[in-house]
Amino acid sequence: MTVLQPVLSVRNLVKHFPVRGRGLLRRRVSDVHAVCDVSFDLYPHETLGLVGESGCGKTTTARVLLNLQPATAGHIRYQGTELTSLPRKAMQRLRRELQIVFQDPYAALDPRLPANEIIAEPLRIHGLYSPSASDSIASDSCGRDKVRELLALVGLKPEHGNRFPHEFSGGQRQRIGIARALALRPKVLILDEPVSALDVSVQAGVLNLLADLQAQLGLSYLFVSHDLSVVRHVADRIAVMYLGRIVETGTSDELFSAPAHPYTQALISAIPLPDPRKERARERIILTGDVPNPANPPSGCRFRTRCPLFTAQLTDPQRHRCTTEIPPLTDHGHGHPAACHYADLPSLSAVRALREREGR
Amino acid sequence: MTAMGDAVLEVADLRVEFRTDEGRAQAVRGVNYQLHRGEVLGIVGESGSGKSVASMAVMGLLPGSARVFGSVRFGGRSGGTELLGASDSEFSRVRGQGISMIFQDPMSSLNPVYTVGYQIAEAIRAHHDVSRAAARKQAMELLEAVSIPNPTERVDNYPHELSGGMRQRVVIAIAMANRPEVIIADEPTTALDVTVQAQILEALRTAKVQTGAAMLLITHDLGVIAGQADRVLVMYAGRVVEAGTVEEIFYTPRMPYTLGLLGSQPRLDERRTRLHPISGVPPSVIDLPSGCPFAPRCPLAAPVCEAEEPPLAATGSNGHLSACHFSDQLAGLEPGDLFRPLSRDTAS
Amino acid sequence: MRDRELPVAQRSQAQLVLRRFRQHRLAVSSLIVLLALVLLAFVGGWLWRYSVADLTSDESVPPSWAHPFGTDAAGHDTFAQVLRGTQISIGISVLVAVFATVIGTVWGATAGYYGRRLDTVMMRIADLVLTLPLLAVAAVLGHNVGGSWWLIAVVIAGLYWAYVARVARGVVLSLREKEFVEAARAIGASDARIIFRHLVPNAFGSIIVNATVLVSVAILLETALSYLGFGVRPPDTSLGLLVSEAQTAVETRPWLFFFPGLFIILIALTINFIGDGLRDALDPQQTRVRK
Numbered sequence: 001m002t003v004l005q006p007v008l009s010v011r012n013l014v015k016h017f018p019v020r021g022r023g024l025l026r027r028r029v030s031d032v033h034a035v036c037d038v039s040f041d042l043y044p045h046e047t048l049g050l051v052g053e054s055g056c057g058k059t060t061t062a063r064v065l066l067n068l069q070p071a072t073a074g075h076i077r078y079q080g081t082e083l084t085s086l087p088r089k090a091m092q093r094l095r096r097e098l099q100i101v102f103q104d105p106y107a108a109l110d111p112r113l114p115a116n117e118i119i120a121e122p123l124r125i126h127g128l129y130s131p132s133a134s135d136s137i138a139s140d141s142c143g144r145d146k147v148r149e150l151l152a153l154v155g156l157k158p159e160h161g162n163r164f165p166h167e168f169s170g171g172q173r174q175r176i177g178i179a180r181a182l183a184l185r186p187k188v189l190i191l192d193e194p195v196s197a198l199d200v201s202v203q204a205g206v207l208n209l210l211a212d213l214q215a216q217l218g219l220s221y222l223f224v225s226h227d228l229s230v231v232r233h234v235a236d237r238i239a240v241m242y243l244g245r246i247v248e249t250g251t252s253d254e255l256f257s258a259p260a261h262p263y264t265q266a267l268i269s270a271i272p273l274p275d276p277r278k279e280r281a282r283e284r285i286i287l288t289g290d291v292p293n294p295a296n297p298p299s300g301c302r303f304r305t306r307c308p309l310f311t312a313q314l315t316d317p318q319r320h321r322c323t324t325e326i327p328p329l330t331d332h333g334h335g336h337p338a339a340c341h342y343a344d345l346p347s348l349s350a351v352r353a354l355r356e357r358e359g360r
Numbered sequence: 361m362t363a364m365g366d367a368v369l370e371v372a373d374l375r376v377e378f379r380t381d382e383g384r385a386q387a388v389r390g391v392n393y394q395l396h397r398g399e400v401l402g403i404v405g406e407s408g409s410g411k412s413v414a415s416m417a418v419m420g421l422l423p424g425s426a427r428v429f430g431s432v433r434f435g436g437r438s439g440g441t442e443l444l445g446a447s448d449s450e451f452s453r454v455r456g457q458g459i460s461m462i463f464q465d466p467m468s469s470l471n472p473v474y475t476v477g478y479q480i481a482e483a484i485r486a487h488h489d490v491s492r493a494a495a496r497k498q499a500m501e502l503l504e505a506v507s508i509p510n511p512t513e514r515v516d517n518y519p520h521e522l523s524g525g526m527r528q529r530v531v532i533a534i535a536m537a538n539r540p541e542v543i544i545a546d547e548p549t550t551a552l553d554v555t556v557q558a559q560i561l562e563a564l565r566t567a568k569v570q571t572g573a574a575m576l577l578i579t580h581d582l583g584v585i586a587g588q589a590d591r592v593l594v595m596y597a598g599r600v601v602e603a604g605t606v607e608e609i610f611y612t613p614r615m616p617y618t619l620g621l622l623g624s625q626p627r628l629d630e631r632r633t634r635l636h637p638i639s640g641v642p643p644s645v646i647d648l649p650s651g652c653p654f655a656p657r658c659p660l661a662a663p664v665c666e667a668e669e670p671p672l673a674a675t676g677s678n679g680h681l682s683a684c685h686f687s688d689q690l691a692g693l694e695p696g697d698l699f700r701p702l703s704r705d706t707a708s
Numbered sequence: 709m710r711d712r713e714l715p716v717a718q719r720s721q722a723q724l725v726l727r728r729f730r731q732h733r734l735a736v737s738s739l740i741v742l743l744a745l746v747l748l749a750f751v752g753g754w755l756w757r758y759s760v761a762d763l764t765s766d767e768s769v770p771p772s773w774a775h776p777f778g779t780d781a782a783g784h785d786t787f788a789q790v791l792r793g794t795q796i797s798i799g800i801s802v803l804v805a806v807f808a809t810v811i812g813t814v815w816g817a818t819a820g821y822y823g824r825r826l827d828t829v830m831m832r833i834a835d836l837v838l839t840l841p842l843l844a845v846a847a848v849l850g851h852n853v854g855g856s857w858w859l860i861a862v863v864i865a866g867l868y869w870a871y872v873a874r875v876a877r878g879v880v881l882s883l884r885e886k887e888f889v890e891a892a893r894a895i896g897a898s899d900a901r902i903i904f905r906h907l908v909p910n911a912f913g914s915i916i917v918n919a920t921v922l923v924s925v926a927i928l929l930e931t932a933l934s935y936l937g938f939g940v941r942p943p944d945t946s947l948g949l950l951v952s953e954a955q956t957a958v959e960t961r962p963w964l965f966f967f968p969g970l971f972i973i974l975i976a977l978t979i980n981f982i983g984d985g986l987r988d989a990l991d992p993q994q995t996r997v998r999k
Contacts, residue, residue, distance in 0.1 A: 053553035053554065053555060053556075054553055063890075066894055068890055068893055068894060092896045095894065095895060095896040096896070099894065099895070100891075100894045102887045102890070102891060103887070104887055107886050107887040107888060108887040108888050108890075108891050109888055109891075110888045110892070110906050110909075110910070111888075111910065111992065112906075112909045112910055112912075112990070112991070112992060114724065114992075121892070121895060121897070122895035122896065125895055125896050125897050125898075125901065126896060152704075153704075154704070155703060155704030162724070164992035165992075166992065167992075169641040171641065172641075177891070180891070180895065181895075183895075184895065199406035199407055199580065199642075200406065200580070200582070200621060200624045200625055201406060201620055201621055201624045201637055201638040202406075202637070202641065203624065203637075204623070204624035204625075204626070204635035204636065204637035204638075205635075205637035205639075205702065205703060207626065207635055208634065208635055208637060208701060208702065208703035209703035209704060210703075211634075211703070212703045212704075226553065226554070227626075228554070228628060229583075229625075229626045229627055229628040230626050232626065232627075232628050232630075232631075233626035233627075233633075233635070234626075252631075253631070256628070266555055267554060267555060268628065269558075270554040270555045270557065270558040271554055271583065271628050272557075272561075272581065272583025272584050272586060272587045273583055273586060273587075273627065273628060273629055274582035274583045274585075274586050274610065274622065274625050274627060275586055275610060275627075275629070276586045276587070276606045276607055276610050276611075277607070278629060279583065279586045279587040280587060284558060286555075286558050286559055286562055287555045287558070287559070288507070288509065288559075289509065290523040290525055290526065290556065291523075291553075306555075
């Protein structure tokens with residue numbers, strides 16, 4: 001992997017949303033720090049999982065990558081082209097290569113258009129569609145056959161193309177969304193919670209489909225999700241986000257076998273296993289409190305307000321460092337980087353200590 | 361397992377129908393179960409399986425357009441009461457004291473214009489003759505029991521000042537307030553983040569232990585069921601298709617649908633493998649075909665499956681029930697033995 | 709289970725809409741009635757032996773073979789007058805509906821889609837138009853441009869587009885947050901394409917209902933203007949003018965009031981039902997077929 005050039009390279013990405021007052025002038029009162037100093041690389045043919053809970057900035061990151069929202073600061077480089085400063089025209093051309101699949105299969109499809117039209121839409125926009133060009137000759141343009149081909153590619157019956165979105169099930173709708181994203185033959189697919197809205201038996205089919213498409217078309221995936229079990233299943237590498245920052249990143253195996261950041265540890269331990277004996281035997285780290293308001297994030301380490309290490313194990317001088325100093329994303333001897341000053345402390349004991357103190 | 365005699369809630373042949381423009385929708389088609397004192401009974405199913413409608417029927421919360429048949433007997437300290445067709449006043453007496461409910465959206469059970477402390481105190485005072493001060497003190501204790509930090513301050517907060525997870529804990533505190541015999545929790549953690557879900561599950565456990573109530577836990581999440589339930593009902597197309605202890609359901613499932621669900625679930629404790637989805641989509645509850653509703657998606661389907669809907673019958677070990685003509689053939693099978701790891705399923 | 713149907717040939721969207729419209733029986737019969745009315749008014753008016761201005765020797769006769777709708781005190785043939793009035797009223801109302809809807813939709817959708825300052829400026833202008841006392845402005849303009857029916861239509865439309873703009877903006881404002889709009893942007897759709905291909909069609913239900921209401925409003929407004937003497941002037945006539953002129957004769961010569969009134973109701977009703985049919989035909993989620 002070292003010799004490969006990343007297809008997508010993100011450096012120090014920042015995205016702030018202004019919070020405006022209610023008055024006539026709607027003055028900027030403060031900023032929501034949705035994404036803060038995020039850097040990662042996406043390599044060809046790999047799946048990078050971007051994981052976190054609601055409000056961690058993972059979805060905003062996905063939107064900013066596609067220039068659907070402008071970045072506040074930082075760089076996004078796609079195959080050497082800087083996207084943040086790209087003129088609109090040039091970005092339109094690049095949209096053929098960078099595509100996105102949305103979370104909600106009900107909202108992401110125009111309810112007024114039949115499936116055929118939804119899938120043909122990107123082709124039309126990029127001047128690649130002519131309904132008469134029924135034979136896929138050498139020409140660049142393609143017609144209804146292309147749409148039928150795409151429907152078949154995602155596992156739908158081409159003759160169902162006349163149906164409207166509401167006539168499909170959730171899983172089928174998500175497949176239409178995938179077909180639309182694939183119509184322009186992209187190289188990078190950003191999957192924003194692509195299976196979160198689906199029932200488990202249907203979700204499995206879509207996950208298998210995404211795996212097949214990746215192998216078949218050589219796609220790179222940025223897989224954004226809150227569900228660690230799904231990400232564990234699809235991702236080669238994982239970046240964990242908390243309150244706008246990446247707190248830990250590594251290969252899927254590294255992260256699950258030796259999670260270094262207390263948040264990652266808590267996240268993994270909080271996911272219920274569909275296995276009664278294992279599930280009941282697990283030691284669970286229960287975080288206290290809720291995610292702080294991103295308009296007013298804690299100083300220093302953003303996780304410290306909920307951190308079991310911080311509350312139960314650290315000494316006051318150590319805590320001082322957590323409150324004042326933003327932990328950099330560095331390796332603490334786990335073989336992969338984590339953004340915690342004390343990632344090298346044994347952590348599960350912290351939980352035990354906490355539990356004993358609380359007398360549970 | 362507990363003896364049959366101590367059922368606190370007994371549901372018999374529960375059926376729910378809706379009239380729609382397209383025809384008669386049979387959302388629940390004959391559900392039977394007993395909830396025993398102190399146990400957690402999990403009901404698991406996907407959207408449209410009827411699991412939520414069935415529990416809404418038990419709670420008497422269905423809209424007027426629904427037609428409910430069968431029997432729901434609440435048999436607690438207050439003696440057996442038939443809940444179906446009970447008057448509003450009977451129902452509200454049972455709801456407060458005998459049965460408490462927790463829903464997916466905590467705001468649906470909280471009144472936005474009163475403080476949470478007031479609402480908990482009201483729940484206590486509605487059924488017990490205690491002073492305001494005493495009720496307030498109890499409210500604070502309950503908030504502490506569900507691990508709300510700074511209960512002395514939080515007691516004066518309004519619901520909108522709390523986060524989603526905290527609101528849900530307030531709802532749990534209200535549910536505990538009158539020491540109910542049954543707590544019905546319908547997707548209590550679905551809208552929440554996993555770290556918050558863990559907190560809520562912990563609070564639910566506390567509620568159960570402190571009140572000694574039996575719990576009906578309705579969820580689509582197999583992981584939650586695995587961790588919380590003693591016994592499990594698997595629902596599909598308005599019926600219970602498999603029932604057993606949590607270990608029976610997870611380790612020796614005897615209904616292809618259950619096996620399919622387990623094979624579809626990506627697991628945190630396993631490396632990347634191919635999932636085994638169930639082909640097709642659940643049937644519409646309008647115009648259900650005769651025969652087994654799972655047959656069109658079932659790899660074991662045979663002509664008998666389309667002709668005759670299998671009854672929920674004993675299989676394998678004692679008390680394990682399955683609605684499948686071929687349940688005995690499933691012994692020892694893994695999901696991968698039955699379901700193919702497809703990605704393109706043009707059957708639907 | 710839904711798969712019983714055989715593979716069907718691909719249909720264009722227009723064909724799908726047409727097919728759905730045809731299933732809406734009330735709308736289809738309304739369309740037939742309205743077309744019949746239009747035909748009657750424009751072709752029949754030409755063929756009928758009397759014209760609007762003709763004075764016959766029969767004064768104040770009730771309906772008969774010679775005068776199916778009777779005559780007024782001056783001897784005008786009411787049938788001829790009603791036909792002419794229908795021409796004018798349909799012309800005005802359709803013109804108003806089309807003008808106001810097109811301008812209002814484009815204005816409101818643009819404001820709603822772009823939001824922020826452009827929205828503020830555009831909607832303040834629309835609000836300003838709404839504050840103009842409609843009748844006064846129409847009366848002044850009507851007085852100056854004098855009697856030409858299409859100018860009256862333009863004046864009414866020029867004041868009513870702002871209502872449509874508000875409706876369109878409201879709908880677009882809620883629609884633009886939907887993911888399918890973001891999806892369109894992600895595949896590279898231009899703003900114009902997003903507005904006109906995705907947002908406006910989805911707002912169509914509310915807009916079309918508004919347009920059909922506008923038709924009725926236009927007929928009534930024209931009536932009011934004519935009554936005040938600023939609209940269509942004799943010897944030319946409109947349904948509104950006929951009704952207002954016949955007000956005093958309701959008891960003595962009811963046919964003078966009854967027939968133009970009936971035509972107003974027929975036009976307003978049929979256009980409303982056609983609007984309903986269009987709205988349902990354009991909304992693929994509307995599955996119920998009305999009989």
